[in-house]
Amino acid sequence: MTRTTTARATGPGDAVVVGGGLAGVTAALSLADSGVRVTLLEGRPRLGGLAFSFRRGELTVDNGQHVYLRCCTAYRWFLERVGGAGLAPLQERLDVPVVDVARPAGRRLGRLRRDPLPVPLHLGRSLTAYPHLTLADRARVGRAAAALYRLDPEDPALDEQDFGSWLASHGQSPRAVEALWDLIGVATLNARAGDVSLALAAMVLRTGLLSEAGAADIGWARVPLGDLHDTLARRAMEAAGVRVVTRARATGLTRREDGRWQVDLTEGADGPGTLAADAVVLAVPPRETHALLPAGAVEDAGRLLEIGHSPILNVHVVYDRTVLDAPFVAGLGTPIQWVFDRTAASGLTEGQYLALSQSAAHEDIDAPVAELRARYLPELEKLLPLTRGARVRDFFVTRERTATFTPAPGVGRLRPGARTRLPGLALAGAWTATGWPATMEGAVRSGLGAADAALTTLGRARHARLDFEPAPAPAASLPGGAA
């Protein structure tokens, strides 16, 4: 990339996307597909943001296990768009083994799975047979699910309430919260029910469990995340004509007198420089966005700094033999939340590599490795008895302290939309107002929304609506009769 110390025009209808996470990559692809000349700037040497891979000896390690659901239509579009759908397939049908290790009579396996029946019957048999709840709890879960279905996640009043209180007021026992609602909710929302906005919980659980029979079928990458979010994403962008510049950190953003935008860069292979463009998409975390936003770009920009962050810890253990005969398992009665078999995806050829995905990991996130080892290896012995005779060949952890925004009650007020008050400047990121919690789905949706906002300024239309998006409102129904 050639950098100059004066602003460099890149031509009419051009855009700079700042941030090479899923939101930024999506925005860049969407803009380029619509005929815009795009430069994407990423501060790190790689793309993929919070969902990436690195090498450790013979292993390729993901910074954290990522899954998506069949209802994640935007992320599924992303996978198709970069040519990675076949590398991250979905289960044919939801099937989650859940092992309770704390029963006096010994460990017990239950399953959350769906039948090939319409909603809500698809989960009926599984719930009725779920051994980790009493009969009375199972009946009450059904009633709470029906009440959840009647909620409107877009009602701002819901965002002020916490999901835990709502569950308690709908007859859910602490055991039902632990063995069902939190089992799903902690993994998808990165917080326990009592700490979660009812609006976000209702959105996720309604969409995942009650929108369509197959909505909660689980998908995950059978290759390192970096293959999808870096290698394939880069290839797709370059084929679409996007100029991808890594190790380039944006440090300033100003609107020039001629109405174009100027992006300052201080880091990068060629040293400092500036870029000019008609439109800019900021697809960076809230603090970085706040630091770059020109005054007056969004109402009460200070609220961005009030968005909290929640940690996710992954505990990685390599055994000398196979100890888990399923792709994943969830734990009850143990600090272990979810365990995934990473062997094939990591390139390991002997033994088995497990990753423990620990969400809402506030207590563990700063604990020394030795302490985590002393805590988690015995727990693995309870959950997976075959580990008892196995040798641990490697043990390490990955810590993501700002894995997601905190989905606390009131967070909805803090999340800005894609459009800013300044023409040509749009915001993206899983933390923006997508209605979704901090997920890959939210990130991709935000990128599409920001690209649309930028395209409006450029007087262009998106090249195509995607099949999961609602059709635009018919002209006659637009407010004020505007057509």
Ligand SMILES: Cc1cc2nc3c(=O)[nH]c(=O)nc-3n(C[C@H](O)[C@H](O)[C@H](O)COP(=O)(O)OP(=O)(O)OC[C@H]3O[C@@H](n4cnc5c(N)ncnc54)[C@H](O)[C@@H]3O)c2cc1C
């Ligand atoms: C351990 C872990 C597990 C997770 N599990 C799941 C899961 O199972 N399912 C799921 O859907 N989601 C999961 N998530 C959440 C998901 O990864 C994120 O929501 C999503 O990747 C966020 O993408 P983004 O593009 O919005 O932001 P980011 O990924 O944060 O991307 C922002 C990018 O901007 C770059 N940047 C910042 N400042 C600048 C600057 N000034 N100039 C240039 N570049 C800059 C950063 O380097 C970064 O690459 C998980 C996250 C973690 C960390």
